[in-house]
């Protein structure tokens with residue numbers, strides 16, 4: 001089931017989310033719903049606070065090649081355990097900040113550990129777009145948005161546009 005995506009600014013997007021101790025069927029359903037919501041948007045990543053759930057859960061799939069098999073990843077309690085000195089700059093966007101983009105510089109390669117939907121511990125090294133995406137999503141769990149990396153004026157302009165968008169949506 002698709003879930004509505006919260007649009008910035010919203011206090012729920014600024015909160016530090018709580019770790020998942022016990023995997024439940026509700027949380028597995030939430031992960032499935034988040035993947036469906038992400039693919040439908042379409043996007044390459046989604047964090048639980050973006051659908052109003054303040055728990056440490058993200059989903060992502062950065063496979064972009066036409067016709068390539070999808071690779072949905074569900075990560076509970078994801079954590080960057082090591083990151084490269086080498087950086088990468090990508091023009092990032094966010095499903096909670098529609099149609100706004102900005103260059104963000106992050107470590108190019110990261111080692112990430114997480115718990116999968118079966119409760120098993122996993123770890124993997126991510127590079128390129130996957131590395132950027134997983135860091136962007138983990139930021140969400142700490143109440144941080146990609147616009148927080150931009151210059152204050154740019155951030156203000158984007159936030160004002162979002163306030164206006166939400167006003168228009170509320171009226172519609």
Ligand SMILES: [Zn+2]
Nearest residue numbers: 093094095096
């Ligand atoms: Zn985002």
